[in-house]
Amino acid sequence: MSQREHGPLRGVRILDLTRVLAGPYASGLLADMGADVIKIENPSEPDGTRASHPLVNGVSNHFINFNRNKRSVPIDLSVDKGRELFLKLVATADVVVENYRPGVMKSLGLSYETLSAINDQIILCSISGFGQTGSFRGKPAYDVIVQAMSGAMSVTGEPGGEPVRLGIPMGDLSGGVFGAIGILAALHDRTISGKGQSIDVSMLDGLTHLMLYYSVDYLNAGMIAGPVGGRHNHIAPYGVLPVSDGYLVLAIFTKKFWLLYCEAIGRPDLVVDERFLTTASRLTNKDALYPILEEEMKKRSQVEWTEVFDKAGLPFAPMLTVDQVAEHPLFREREMFVETVHPVAGPVYVTGRPIKFPNREPFEISPAPQLGEHSDEVLSELLGLDAQQIESLRADGVIL
Numbered sequence: 001m002s003q004r005e006h007g008p009l010r011g012v013r014i015l016d017l018t019r020v021l022a023g024p025y026a027s028g029l030l031a032d033m034g035a036d037v038i039k040i041e042n043p044s045e046p047d048g049t050r051a052s053h054p055l056v057n058g059v060s061n062h063f064i065n066f067n068r069n070k071r072s073v074p075i076d077l078s079v080d081k082g083r084e085l086f087l088k089l090v091a092t093a094d095v096v097v098e099n100y101r102p103g104v105m106k107s108l109g110l111s112y113e114t115l116s117a118i119n120d121q122i123i124l125c126s127i128s129g130f131g132q133t134g135s136f137r138g139k140p141a142y143d144v145i146v147q148a149m150s151g152a153m154s155v156t157g158e159p160g161g162e163p164v165r166l167g168i169p170m171g172d173l174s175g176g177v178f179g180a181i182g183i184l185a186a187l188h189d190r191t192i193s194g195k196g197q198s199i200d201v202s203m204l205d206g207l208t209h210l211m212l213y214y215s216v217d218y219l220n221a222g223m224i225a226g227p228v229g230g231r232h233n234h235i236a237p238y239g240v241l242p243v244s245d246g247y248l249v250l251a252i253f254t255k256k257f258w259l260l261y262c263e264a265i266g267r268p269d270l271v272v273d274e275r276f277l278t279t280a281s282r283l284t285n286k287d288a289l290y291p292i293l294e295e296e297m298k299k300r301s302q303v304e305w306t307e308v309f310d311k312a313g314l315p316f317a318p319m320l321t322v323d324q325v326a327e328h329p330l331f332r333e334r335e336m337f338v339e340t341v342h343p344v345a346g347p348v349y350v351t352g353r354p355i356k357f358p359n360r361e362p363f364e365i366s367p368a369p370q371l372g373e374h375s376d377e378v379l380s381e382l383l384g385l386d387a388q389q390i391e392s393l394r395a396d397g398v399i400l
Contacts, residue, residue, distance in 0.1 A: 004034055020172075021066065023127050061345075090122060097183065260313065
């Protein structure tokens, strides 16, 4: 059964004007939950991610993952016929999501005022680097720029080293996650007010919010955090420790866990060591603590420590590499890697849904669309256009 027929967002229609990552990730989260997401690209300059490497039988692996469960209807919004066609679709839709630079939608004649005049229940979600207001609104922004300006890079990496970009594109992903949350909130609000609204989501705002305590530690307590590598600014021991054949991660953040950990590694003497009596004292004396723990941890392997720490009930994990994650049975049990069949790429894996709905029947993930794959289907289904009308639009270069 398809997600559009069975998912919890079935019946919600989204016109998706986004490209690359932040916007497609937002709409993709909603498509995974059953929304009918219609991806609208420029016929002559489609989403650049379609050419992103690596390729699987000539198809972008990234595009396959970010755009599954969507339908493709390329429309040239720079021409009058294209705008008119899009506005007809707006009349049938619940949400428009876009991630153009601020001002582009207005220049296309597609401002929120224009959209809401056609459909007063429409929700327009605009995802941008710096937001729709403020002195930076017109500046271009990419993930690494947002990581730098949010302070995220200043707390990532090893002490004394160069600033390090986060290994995953959290600037982009924060825009996507908060965009999806904003759309869901606006849909709920519409059930009460009966009206749509515009949503302003900034990637920089999102990642700044995800910095959590760092900024308010400074504002309220004058603390300026810096990089601590695989450790923690406020807890010790917490983070990465070497073992004989790799690394383990430990989260010893309570007195109970500290006592259990010291027993598990055969060092009960550390419990009564005045330097390590409290969380605060362990943090103050971390430069003395970590060499002791590293020496003990290197005496055994990941497998050996896993048996010991499982028995002790400690919070820990092996540090897995990407290939180990992909092959680990837990992620298959949780359906975090799901196989689908793309018409060109063939059988491919995509990431599974992070949100589960155990009381619903399983619904399938459909492959990412080829450019223009659903033009005829959508335009006939939603607008009642016949084959001749659709071919006329295609001949004029308005659609593919």
